[in-house]
Amino acid sequence: MRxxxxxxxxxxxxxxxxxxxxxxxxxxLRALWDTETGRSPKLWQGLSEIGITAIxxxxxxxxxxxxxxxxxxxxxxxxxxxxxxxxxEGCLVAPIALLLGGSDELKQRWLPGIASGEVRATIALxxxxxxxxxxxxxxxxxxxxxxxxxxxxxxxxxxxxxxMDRSRRLFDVSPKPGTGVALDARSLGDIRSRQxxxxxxxxxxxxxxxxxxxxxxxAVRKQFGRTIGSFQAVKHQLAQAESRNALARxxxxxxxxxxxxxxxxxxxxxxLARVCAIEAEFESNRVALQLHGxxxxxxxxxxxxxxxxxxxxxxxxxxxREALSSAGLSGLSDRAANAV
Amino acid sequence: MDLTFTDEQHRFRMELREWLAANKPRERFxxxxxxxxxxxxxxxxxxxxxxxxxxxxxxxxxxxMGMDHWGQLIYDEECALxxxxxxxxxxxxxxxGPTVLAHGTAEQKAAWLPGIxxxxxxxxxxxxxxxxGSDLAAVRTTGRVEGDTLVINGQKTWTSxxxxxxxxxxxxxxxxxxxxxxxxxxxxxxxxxxxxxxREMTQIHGHSGFAEVFFTDVRVPLANVVGExxxxxxxxxxxxxxxxxxxxxxxxxxxQSLHDLADTVRDRGAEDSAVESLGSLRAWxxxxxxxTYALTDLVSRGEDDGAASSINKLAWSEIxxxxxxxxxxxxxxxxxxxxxxxxxxxFIEMRRDYWHARAAEIFAGANEIQRNIIAERxxxxxxxxxx
Numbered sequence: 059m060r061x062x063x064x065x066x067x068x069x070x071x072x073x074x075x076x077x078x079x080x081x082x083x084x085x086x087l088r089a090l091w092d093t094e095t096g097r098s099p100k101l102w103q104g105l106s107e108i109g110i111t112a113i114x115x116x117x118x119x120x121x122x123x124x125x126x127x128x129x130x131x132x133x134x135x136x137x138x139x140x141x142x143x144x145x146x147e148g149c150l151v152a153p154i155a156l157l158l159g160g161s162d163e164l165k166q167r168w169l170p171g172i173a174s175g176e177v178r179a180t181i182a183l184x185x186x187x188x189x190x191x192x193x194x195x196x197x198x199x200x201x202x203x204x205x206x207x208x209x210x211x212x213x214x215x216x217x218x219x220x221x222m223d224r225s226r227r228l229f230d231v232s233p234k235p236g237t238g239v240a241l242d243a244r245s246l247g248d249i250r251s252r253q254x255x256x257x258x259x260x261x262x263x264x265x266x267x268x269x270x271x272x273x274x275x276x277a278v279r280k281q282f283g284r285t286i287g288s289f290q291a292v293k294h295q296l297a298q299a300e301s302r303n304a305l306a307r308x309x310x311x312x313x314x315x316x317x318x319x320x321x322x323x324x325x326x327x328x329x330l331a332r333v334c335a336i337e338a339e340f341e342s343n344r345v346a347l348q349l350h351g352x353x354x355x356x357x358x359x360x361x362x363x364x365x366x367x368x369x370x371x372x373x374x375x376x377x378x379r380e381a382l383s384s385a386g387l388s389g390l391s392d393r394a395a396n397a398v
Numbered sequence: 399m400d401l402t403f404t405d406e407q408h409r410f411r412m413e414l415r416e417w418l419a420a421n422k423p424r425e426r427f428x429x430x431x432x433x434x435x436x437x438x439x440x441x442x443x444x445x446x447x448x449x450x451x452x453x454x455x456x457x458x459x460x461x462x463m464g465m466d467h468w469g470q471l472i473y474d475e476e477c478a479l480x481x482x483x484x485x486x487x488x489x490x491x492x493x494x495g496p497t498v499l500a501h502g503t504a505e506q507k508a509a510w511l512p513g514i515x516x517x518x519x520x521x522x523x524x525x526x527x528x529x530x531g532s533d534l535a536a537v538r539t540t541g542r543v544e545g546d547t548l549v550i551n552g553q554k555t556w557t558s559x560x561x562x563x564x565x566x567x568x569x570x571x572x573x574x575x576x577x578x579x580x581x582x583x584x585x586x587x588x589x590x591x592x593x594x595x596x597r598e599m600t601q602i603h604g605h606s607g608f609a610e611v612f613f614t615d616v617r618v619p620l621a622n623v624v625g626e627x628x629x630x631x632x633x634x635x636x637x638x639x640x641x642x643x644x645x646x647x648x649x650x651x652x653x654q655s656l657h658d659l660a661d662t663v664r665d666r667g668a669e670d671s672a673v674e675s676l677g678s679l680r681a682w683x684x685x686x687x688x689x690t691y692a693l694t695d696l697v698s699r700g701e702d703d704g705a706a707s708s709i710n711k712l713a714w715s716e717i718x719x720x721x722x723x724x725x726x727x728x729x730x731x732x733x734x735x736x737x738x739x740x741x742x743x744x745f746i747e748m749r750r751d752y753w754h755a756r757a758a759e760i761f762a763g764a765n766e767i768q769r770n771i772i773a774e775r776x777x778x779x780x781x782x783x784x785x
Binding site for chain 1: 399400401402403656660663664668670672673674676677678680681682684685686689691692694695709710712713766770772773774776777778779780781
């Protein structure tokens with residue numbers, strides 16, 4: 059057994075980290091809030107240059123033919139840098155939906171563009187009405203009533219929504235009558251597994267960023283003549299959150315492997331990874347604000363970017379309670395196909 | 399990433415599984431501190447020894463199976479799957495013996511290891527004292543050097559297996575003038591020596607299991623000191639690291655507790671809140687299992703595990719407690735009712751396991767100590783000032 063990532067995967071993660079340091083720094087994020095799209099074209103272009111948009115697209119469609127484990131660390135970085143763009147949807151879930159559910163013609167038509175970064179796609183499963191990044195997407199895939207359909211943007215009536223997280227751009231969409239093409243919905247489970255482990259990886263990145271930021275702060279903030287990070291009442295909260303973050307990270311990383319290898323545990327593992335990610339991030343969110351104290355509550359200090367992203371992602375991609383309930387019900391049913 | 403076991407590892411697992419199915423004890427063991435229970439446990443230890451299955455992690459030259467970390471993990475998983483009782487001599491097999499292997503002389507190894515292997519000597523650990531629990535370096539039991547003899551005075555406590563052990567490895571202060579972490583020595587001695595008095599203690603679930611051990615002018619050969627005189631703190635570090643280890647099958651036992659919980663939740667009508675809590679616990683158990691594999695992988699590759707073993711110990715003990723709390727919660731008022739008990743009224747099965755789970759947040763380095771390690775080693779935060 060090897061649970062570490064390959065050098066190539068680490069290099070990929072390092073490359074996106076460099077990209078995000080420039081294009082998704084807190085000041086860059088704030089600057090984008092008041093722009094029309096809220097998106098920097100350079101970021102998506104950078105992702106396509108590194109090859110992130112091409113990872114899960116097979117070589118025959120101009121992609122790299124990689125798998126889910128190749129994207130795991132990248133998605134963690136998306137959370138760590140609070141990246142505004144719907145990278146999870148655009149680089150993993152939507153292309154996988156097209157790949158598993160699309161006709162040859164549809165795949166031929168859209169996948170090469172997705173791989174090259176010229177075509178942007180987004181997706182919303184389970185009837186979710188808050189669809190991210192529709193305004194910059196060429197195609198939108200929606201699951202409604204168990205049916206999976208692909209729309210071009212012009213085929214949708216689009217109503218923008220305002221998120222607590224000013225970087226997120228969400229849209230309530232309604233397909234115009236008689237539009238869209240059906241995708242094969244039999245692969246919905248496999249598509250959802252991508253969304254589950256992928257959203258977990260992003261959340262884990264959000265949690266890690268908050269805890270790292272908090273560790274740095276409490277190492278320099280002084281009260282009562284000492285750095286507050288020396289007080290056990292303070293540092294123990296940080297350690298507690300870190301222990302859950304560390305486990306949640308491993309759960310999502312392992313789930314990416316099971317999903318990539320179509321293992322019998324894949325769907326269950328992905329659900330469980332999502333539950334861990336939600337709960338670990340929830341605790342990190344609490345601890346980060348509490349240990350920062352007043353400074354963390356100001357608009358000027360950057361912590362709230364992550365606090366809000368975390369709160370948004372706890373309930374997107376299926377609610378927290380849906381994830382818990384699904385994980386619990388699997389535990390009541392046949393054990394053979396379950397992770398634990 | 400590759401989350402599969404090799405063919406060779408799989409063969410070993412199947413061979414062990416088959417052997418355990420054919421040879422494992424059929425009856426529920428009485429507690430090891432009762433005469434009948436002790437005989438049952440010893441009989442099982444002799445069976446394991448005769449088959450060569452006594453010490454998976456020890457080198458072949460000294461009678462072990464010579465398994466690497468993954469082999470040991472598989473061994474622990476299979477023993478847990480077979481719901482075998484805890485190893486009677488685990489303090490010798492997992493802590494004392496390996497510490498002697500790492501730091502002992504050839505004579506010490508020859509004198510002590512065979513008795514651990516065949517369980518003719520049961521070992522216990524003499525670290526904690528009434529005033530040295532989490533603050534282990536505060537040990538006050540003294541070892542006065544008189545020629546080639548160490549004269550030991552003081553008291554150890556919370557000594558697991560102390561009531562039935564024949565030998566102890568202990569930390570004693572041999573140089574009172576040295577600073578706290580120095581001047582401590584690691585020594586092994588027999589518990590039937592004059593001046594040793596062992597008093598059993600009853601735990602909150604009605605079981606015995608640990609003891610207080612008193613020393614009055616106990617004369618031990620100086621040759622029983624492992625490593626250099628005064629180097630005991632460093633040597634104990636080996637034993638403490640081994641205690642945190644890479645899981646010892648705890649992830650497999652958690653899965654079994656979860657299955658028991660799922661049965662109760664189902665039997666009691668699967669209320670939404672109970673199902674959701676089961677979902678959360680399944681998730682964390684999966685995460686802990688995978689983190690155990692990750693730590694084993696790290697250790698196998700000889701990499702520094704940083705704060706990983708503390709992270710795992712902290713998380714595991716909390717998840718385990720939460721699983722058992724959820725079980726009591728699912729039982730509602732019936733949780734209180736003891737429907738089955740041991741011969742002396744001690745709790746058994748789920749109710750013993752519940753209370754036993756609560757101990758895990760205290761033993762093997764209390765969780766507060768683990769949080770210190772995570773914050774200090776993991777994030778470089780300063781230590782809290784100490785008195």
